[in-house]
Amino acid sequence: MDQNVSAHPVRLYVYDLSRGMARQLSPLMLGKQLDGVWHTAIVVHGEEFFYGGGGTQLGEPNSIVDLGFTEVTEEIFMEYLSSLGESSYRGDRYHLFEHNCNTFSNEVAQFLTGNKIPSYITDLPSEVLSTPFGQALRPFLDSITISPPGGNSFTNRDRPDSAQ
Template sequence: MASGQAVKLFVYDLTKGLASQLAPMIIGRPLDGIWHTSIVCYNQEFFFGGMGIESCPPCGTILGSPDKQVHLGSTEVPSEMFYEYLSQLGSDTFKPQKYELFHHNCNNFSSEVAQFLTGKDIPSYITDLPGEILSTPMGQMIKNMLENTQVSPGAGQTTRHF
């Protein structure tokens, strides 16, 4: 029996380590990072942001290599079916105009896609982070500043929108 397609979660700290240093002073509690995630399978990295659902070669975003790679398992979903699924998500649930940094973001997308492909969710320390930040007074104050953060493929990388 052939094994399925590997599915990985790429985890990036958007602050490049600053969150762990500054969070106790700014929001009064420690944070390991401010996470951006993507799903890697079928030789592509898939993510959601202000431009909608996009893909590029693995490590092809402006963020470069991920801080962590989490093996989520494997999938038997054929690539054609997966691309159809992404197309449906991109025309409804994950339209560009539905992106919200704290409530409907790349991590929500990664969670949904991981469950579709593997039946497993991404780690809760990632999906719980927005609520943890917003539960602090300073988190509410910096919300507007942070909502303008976006990730896109790096220069010269091919991109596919769904």
């Protein structure tokens, strides 16, 4: 192994967008217990990345999952994110159930570590849609257009040589 290569920790930050409401209301609305409405981000090279950009204003994550280590350099990772932002993870491709922050985190985690994010996160949309209430809400939720903040920009603002 090249001695100049170092391993960098990769973590998944997990946020409950419902702030506890899913746990309280899901049994009544869906007939099953959901622990949260999950938003995720990947943390690597000292920064947090999610579908649409980097950084977060959600405060402290509800949980942090260690996904392993990567030997992918920051430069290669930023090139990878840039290509994702220009192709499959452009802002206009966001879809609440099938192509969201969690699918982004899952794809990035696999690129960096070969590991997937926990299935309780990736399976949440199908769990909701498998309920009568979820099926009734789907046409409404499908009609909502969501554009992730930041569009398709993944830049490292701390480095003077990064494109802005």
